[in-house]
Amino acid sequence: MTARIIDGKARALRLTSEVAAGVAARVAAGKPPPGLAVVLVGDNPASHVYVRNKRRMTDTSGMRSFAHDLPATTSQADLLALIDALNVDPAVNGILVQLPLPPQIDADLVTERIDPLKDVDGFHPYNIGRLVLKRPTLRPCTPYGCMTLLKDTGEDLIGKHAVVIGQSNIVGRPMALELLMERCTVTICHSKTRDLPGTCRRGDILVCAMGRAGMITKDYVKPGATVVDVGMNKITDRAEFEKFFKGNEKREAAFAKNGSTLIGDVHPNAAEVAGKITPVPGGVGPLTIAMLMVNTVTAAKMRRGGKLKASA
Numbered sequence: 001m002t003a004r005i006i007d008g009k010a011r012a013l014r015l016t017s018e019v020a021a022g023v024a025a026r027v028a029a030g031k032p033p034p035g036l037a038v039v040l041v042g043d044n045p046a047s048h049v050y051v052r053n054k055r056r057m058t059d060t061s062g063m064r065s066f067a068h069d070l071p072a073t074t075s076q077a078d079l080l081a082l083i084d085a086l087n088v089d090p091a092v093n094g095i096l097v098q099l100p101l102p103p104q105i106d107a108d109l110v111t112e113r114i115d116p117l118k119d120v121d122g123f124h125p126y127n128i129g130r131l132v133l134k135r136p137t138l139r140p141c142t143p144y145g146c147m148t149l150l151k152d153t154g155e156d157l158i159g160k161h162a163v164v165i166g167q168s169n170i171v172g173r174p175m176a177l178e179l180l181m182e183r184c185t186v187t188i189c190h191s192k193t194r195d196l197p198g199t200c201r202r203g204d205i206l207v208c209a210m211g212r213a214g215m216i217t218k219d220y221v222k223p224g225a226t227v228v229d230v231g232m233n234k235i236t237d238r239a240e241f242e243k244f245f246k247g248n249e250k251r252e253a254a255f256a257k258n259g260s261t262l263i264g265d266v267h268p269n270a271a272e273v274a275g276k277i278t279p280v281p282g283g284v285g286p287l288t289i290a291m292l293m294v295n296t297v298t299a300a301k302m303r304r305g306g307k308l309k310a311s312a
């Protein structure tokens with residue numbers, strides 16, 4: 001069997017054009033365009049790329065983008081003061097502080113300082129709590145994107161056994177809550193899970209979010225399972241590249257050109273066993289940014305007439 005590829009790029013394009021149409025209709029009706037403030041602290045090269053893409057998508061969707069690029073030496077007090085200002089700025093509907101933050105800043109404190117109704121990353125305890133209670137408002141973007149892709153497959157999720165590898169606050173845990181909300185039976189795995197391959201092989205749905213390049217081989221996959229690969233790992237080493245992509249002409253050409261390639265947490269040979277699979281790149285990644293746009297529109301709708309409403 002060769003797995004059907006779940007095309008996240010195409011899905012994200014459709015979603016962002018729907019968002020853009022919705023924003024245009026809002027503006028035509030005399031409402032202000034939703035505004036998204038993206039705060040970047042420091043010089044992490046990967047963060048720069050993510051932030052650039054988020055800002056570009058905000059502009060493309062017809063929303064207002066507010067850029068705040070701060071030096072790596074920024075104090076925690078200064079960052080919190082900026083968040084306080086954005087919290088009360090009526091033109092700003094969404095606030096995103098790109099992680100990771102420099103060591104002098106407590107990321108949890110920053111997350112909790114953001115107005116929960118402007119928390120478009122969905123990381124604030126208020127928004128995680130709403131997800132726990134099955135009344136989500138602003139949902140963590142990556143798991144929300146994964147759910148969008150899973151629902152698109154047309155597969156009935158009710159009663160399916162879903163296995164999530166990874167229990168981080170931003171991916172694994174909210175992913176498990178999303179699947180539970182869809183009435184899946186959920187198993188969460190982490191670095192101390194015993195018999196990881198055997199546990200994974202019980203999953204009708206297998207979500208991989210560990211940050212371990214190509215670790216999930218076909219031996220972890222139940223035949224016919226739907227595999228969602230959240231991992232994004234950059235390979236620059238030729239020997240490592242060959243371990244995964246030897247003989248893959250398209251990848252070879254890209255590696256020769258860029259000196260690097262992206263691989264998920266799933267090994268290419270998993271596609272021999274899975275029924276459906278998300279690719280890396282072009283799977284979950286594009287959806288994550290699209291869901292950020294969806295959340296920003298949701299946040300703008302919640303702030304109607306200067307009054308806060310906890311449902312859009």
Ligand SMILES: NC(=O)c1ccc[n+]([C@@H]2O[C@H](COP(=O)([O-])OP(=O)(O)OC[C@H]3O[C@@H](n4cnc5c(N)ncnc54)[C@H](OP(=O)(O)O)[C@@H]3O)[C@@H](O)[C@H]2O)c1
Pocket residue numbers: 142165166167168169170171172189190191192193196209210211212230231232233284285286288
């Ligand atoms: N596509 C996207 O838009 C997107 C968005 C966010 C993240 N990501 C990617 O998703 C991956 C995970 O991100 P994250 O922020 O959740 O990472 P994280 O905070 O480092 O968490 C990794 C999780 O994986 C578990 N883990 C690590 N090694 C393992 C192993 N050998 N066996 C079983 N479990 C293992 C860890 O277990 P313990 O808890 O026991 O340590 C932890 O729960 C990364 O590759 C990241 O780049 C992609």
